[in-house]
Amino acid sequence: MNTPLSSPLPAIACIGGGNMGQAIIAGLLQLDHPPHITVIDPSPEVAERFHSNGTLAQSVTVSAQPEDVSEAEIVLFAVKPQLGAQVAASYAPYLHHDHLLVSILAGVSCAGLREWFPQVRCVVRTMPNTPMMVGSGMVGVCSDGVSEEDLQRVEAVFQPAAVVMRLAEKHFDVLTALSGSGPAYVFHFAEGLYTAAIKAGIPQETARILVRQTLFGSARFLDIRDKDSCDFVAPLLREQVTSPGGTTAAALEVLSNNDWNSHLQAAVQAAAHRSQELRES
Known part of the structure; x- marks a missing residue:
């Protein structure tokens, strides 16, 4: 369990106002005492998106000026990874020793962040996902020489919208492949179920509900049962659904014959390898 902060979060600047930055901010605004938040992004579309949202417009300052980052204590670096070095060069002159830098960029290590922002006191690398x-x-x-208090601050930034887990940085390539990219695997699976339903003659709206509720209910079932178990319960739950010679057994036999489990493991390994390539490039 993460230890709650004993005091409200300080002012936060978010470099980048894309979907993930907006998701983090929306979570922060759920706090009883939300921090002052400034979003810094040169895009007029980002400014319009925040200004058109009543809750965000009242609670968040939107700026296009990099120097405004200096007024915050916590700086969220939330741009696309391929733009990281370019954007960092524009903002680095305005960051100082007392800033706590929190990055959500995939494939950029703590060491890489320190190269981009050498004057920053504390650097924390994170890997969120779209849910x-x-x-x-x-x-x-994960962090590089960050105090427990600062780690708790970082956890408090994300906790309104996510479960937060500390990991060693050596595990971040696999983390990226599993929970970072993992939602895409689930959505791809959902596409397959939906297509199968449509081909079988199920009406589109009915198929959508069937797929959504099957995935939601299964995930909820796993979540509840696994929390009270010493071992991962997915195999047990699968066995409970599968009667010998029944419909589920027939389906799982097809997946097994096509080496579906091995293909899924290979996909995770490929994503982890790509994360490593991005980190080393």
Whole structure:
């Protein structure tokens, strides 16, 4: 369990106002005492998105000026990874020793962040995922010489919208492949179920409900049962659904014959390898 902060969060600046940045901010605004938040992004579309949202417009300052980052204590670095070095060069002159830098960029190590922002006192690397946009995210956190108090601050930034877990940085490539990219695997699976339903003649709206509720209910079932178990309960839950010679057994036999489990493991390994390539490039 993460230890709650004993005091409210200080002012936060978010460099980048894309989907993930907006998801983090929406979570922060759920706090009893939300911090002052400034979003810094040169895009007029980002400014319009925040200004058109009543809650965000009242609670968040939007700026296009990099120097405004200096007024915050915590700086969220929330741009696309391929733009990281370019954006960092524009903002680095305005960051100082007392800033706590929190990055959500995939494939950029703590060492890489320190190269971009050498004057910053504390650097924390995180890996969130897109379900954070609906308050059900997963965030991995690692740091390079950061105090317990600062780690608790970082956890408090994400906790309104996600489960937060501390991991050693050596595990971040696999973390990226599993929880970072993992939602895409689930959505791809959902596409397959939906297509199968449509081909079988199920009406589109009915198929959508069937797929959504099957995945939601299964995930909820796993979540509840696994929390009270010493071992991962997915195999047991699968066996409970599978009667010998029944419909589920027939389906699982097809998946097994096509080496579906091995293909899934290979996909995770490929994503982890790509994360490593991005980190080393």
